[in-house]
Amino acid sequence: MPLFEIETEAHIIITWAETEDDAREVVSEAYPTDEVVRLTRRPRDSWVISKGALGLTDTKLDPCVIARDCLSKSAGDKVNAIRLYRMETGSDLEHARRAIESNMVMGW
Template sequence: MPLFEVETESHIIITWADDDDAALEVVADAYPQDEVVRLTRRPRDTWVISKGVLGLTTKNLDPCMTARDCLSRSAGDKVNAIRLYRMETGSDLENARRAIESNMVMGW
């Protein structure tokens, strides 16, 4: 089964599906309010996220409970979670983005 990358206005979804229509169905089920911006069939059946690109090159990656709480309250919406994190911690945009994205990578 092919691996698809589906980008919406708010999310990037990685899913296995039989074809383009089935991949779009997965998105419609999970995020019915989102409009699909891009649909890409990945050339391989694996997905890799580079920790270096996300700025996570340290060995000690501990989940941040505040970031995880913000992600939970925002239902996984990264932009909203960053906004919540900034409001709760007083962090600047870059540090809030790193906190939220690193916790997303760790499977909040």
């Protein structure tokens, strides 16, 4: 069965389907308000996402690793961890707050 890549305004969906019409049906069932922007039949039956293309190959730059390290250095003090994260990454206050808070929720 062919593999299709379907892009809508809000999603990229990878699915197997017999025909393009079947692939469009997958989108209409899962996301009835989304309109198909692009539909491509993939040349192979598997899908690979390059971690390098997503910027995930260098763990030093992984925001979760940095956030957890900042939380550790600050002994769990959220405000201090945010300050450390901003200094470490150059992020703005809102981005740093989200990174620290999301890692606190994950059970630091």
